[in-house]
Amino acid sequence: MPLEAFERFAATVASGGDVEVAVRLEPDDLGRARVTGSCGLRAEIVCSLCGCEVEVPVECALDFRLVASEAQAQTLMPDLETVVATEERVSVVALVEDDLLLNLPEAGCDDRDECENWAEERPDVASREPERTSPFAVLGNWKPQERDN
Numbered sequence: 001m002p003l004e005a006f007e008r009f010a011a012t013v014a015s016g017g018d019v020e021v022a023v024r025l026e027p028d029d030l031g032r033a034r035v036t037g038s039c040g041l042r043a044e045i046v047c048s049l050c051g052c053e054v055e056v057p058v059e060c061a062l063d064f065r066l067v068a069s070e071a072q073a074q075t076l077m078p079d080l081e082t083v084v085a086t087e088e089r090v091s092v093v094a095l096v097e098d099d100l101l102l103n104l105p106e107a108g109c110d111d112r113d114e115c116e117n118w119a120e121e122r123p124d125v126a127s128r129e130p131e132r133t134s135p136f137a138v139l140g141n142w143k144p145q146e147r148d149n
Contacts, residue, residue, distance in 0.1 A: 003041070005093050009100045014053050016043030019100070021092055023062060032076075033066040035083070039096045047108030054108040060099040066090065 003009070003016045010016075023037035040059035047054050064081040067073050073082040083095060 001092065003043075006097050006100060009097050012045070012101065012104065014044040014046055016041050016058075019096075021096060023092060023095065025066075028065065035062060035064055035066060035095060037062045039100060043104075045104065045108050049107050049109055052109070056105050056108065058100055058103050060096065060103050062096065062099060 001019045001021055003013075003019060006019060009019075019039055019041045021037070021039040023035055023039075025033060025035055028034040038059065038061055040057065042055055043058050044053045044055050046052070064083050065076060066085045067076065067082050068085065070084055073084055076082050083090075
């Protein structure tokens with residue numbers, strides 16, 4: 001399928017080829033509509049660390065149940081992934097676009113040698129917070145001094 005068919009996904013990547021989609025619709029053991037398959041492409045994204053365009057694979061495995069309402073979805077979750085299909089016909093784009101978006105890499109560059117902005121050591125949260133002092137510390141200056149008698 002052409003990348004342009006996936007409007008939200010196409011807006012997040014710099015460029016890419018066609019999206020290869022293979023889906024199978026069959027009933028599961030309890031007669032619910034089960035969609036299985038895969039989708040993927042090679043896309044160019046802008047690395048959030050260095051700003052360079054990087055070609056990355058975006059691949060998704062699909063396995064979810066089609067349900068008619070949010071109430072049905074709630075009864076199946078968290079054991080099964082669901083997609084609510086309120087219409088009789090559902091487009092393939094609607095079924096797989098969210099999975100493509102969720103499988104985009106965070107940064108883009110996955111090799112330290114390729115990305116000039118790759119942090120050697122990522123500081124932990126505690127080291128990023130400024131040292132806090134008590135707002136009552138200044139009251140210590142008002143404390144009476146001990147006198148030598």
